[in-house]
Amino acid sequence: MATPHIACEPGDIAPLVIMPGDPKRAERIAKTRMENVRLVSDVRGIGAWTGTLDGVEMTAMASGMGIPSISIYATELFSQFGVRRIVRVGTCGGISDDVKVRDVIVAASAHTNSAVSTIDLPGVTLSLAASFDMLRAAVDAARAGDRAVHVGSVYSSDFFYSSRSDIIPALDQLGTLGVEMEAAGLYACAMKHRAEALTVLTVSDHLKDGSGDLSPEERETLFQGALDAAIAGLNA
Ligand SMILES: O=P(O)(O)O[C@H]1O[C@H](CO)[C@@H](O)[C@H]1O
Numbered sequence: 649m650a651t652p653h654i655a656c657e658p659g660d661i662a663p664l665v666i667m668p669g670d671p672k673r674a675e676r677i678a679k680t681r682m683e684n685v686r687l688v689s690d691v692r693g694i695g696a697w698t699g700t701l702d703g704v705e706m707t708a709m710a711s712g713m714g715i716p717s718i719s720i721y722a723t724e725l726f727s728q729f730g731v732r733r734i735v736r737v738g739t740c741g742g743i744s745d746d747v748k749v750r751d752v753i754v755a756a757s758a759h760t761n762s763a764v765s766t767i768d769l770p771g772v773t774l775s776l777a778a779s780f781d782m783l784r785a786a787v788d789a790a791r792a793g794d795r796a797v798h799v800g801s802v803y804s805s806d807f808f809y810s811s812r813s814d815i816i817p818a819l820d821q822l823g824t825l826g827v828e829m830e831a832a833g834l835y836a837c838a839m840k841h842r843a844e845a846l847t848v849l850t851v852s853d854h855l856k857d858g859s860g861d862l863s864p865e866e867r868e869t870l871f872q873g874a875l876d877a878a879i880a881g882l883n884a
């Protein structure tokens with residue numbers, strides 16, 4: 649049965665979902681990496697493409713931007729479509745000096761200023777973390793690739809344009825690798841539905857030095873290292 653944001657039957661979505669933020673990136677993944685793909689839903693221009701990848705059935709579907717958006721899709725996928733694993737393949741801004749543009753970050757955990765970490769259990773801040781099995785497989789695959797790989801915490805912000813850039817040095821001090829806008833929401837949904845999730849990011853820009861930032865076209869296309877690691881995570 650269709651949900652408010654996904655117009656297809658449960659069997660049309662695979663148990664394993666590759667989820668970039670950008671719908672064009674989802675379509676590109678489907679058309680360049682998958683076989684026998686079909687568009688099974690296109691509500692609000694968020695295409696869901698189901699096919700096979702190296703013989704395994706998968707769906708590529710975008711999350712849109714921000715925790716509210718990814719939470720809608722992840723909730724419907726986990727609760728109504730029998731999805732077991734979602735891997736986010738996204739971009740992020742570098743925070744740590746160790747991280748350079750084009751590097752891959754595997755997000756073991758996500759700090760956030762979103763209410764998803766505090767709203768469900770009064771007095772408790774939830775730990776928002778990746779699936780261990782997915783994380784281990786993705787890290788192993790990423791380390792075998794040709795890009796520098798970092799594993800650790802990221803910051804999932806509710807703001808792309810934040811008035812609180814003053815907190816970035818403190819996040820840096822705490823070892824936070826980069827900033828993006830969805831991982832914490834995805835991890836919270838996976839925890840709630842007793843499912844599994846992972847986030848693998850390509851560093852698209854650096855908060856301390858914007859001179860090497862990726863162009864909009866590169867942000868859409870330059871994600872092969874992260875995607876290979878993400879696929880390994882899904883197959884774990
Ligand atoms: O490239 P994606 O996956 O969309 O991720 C990052 O890019 C968007 C902001 O430009 C946010 O969604 C952020 O998390």
Ligand SMILES: O=c1cc[nH]c(=O)[nH]1
Pocket residue numbers: 739740741742808827828829852853
């Ligand atoms: O959320 C994001 C994504 C990419 N780059 C940033 O600086 N922030």
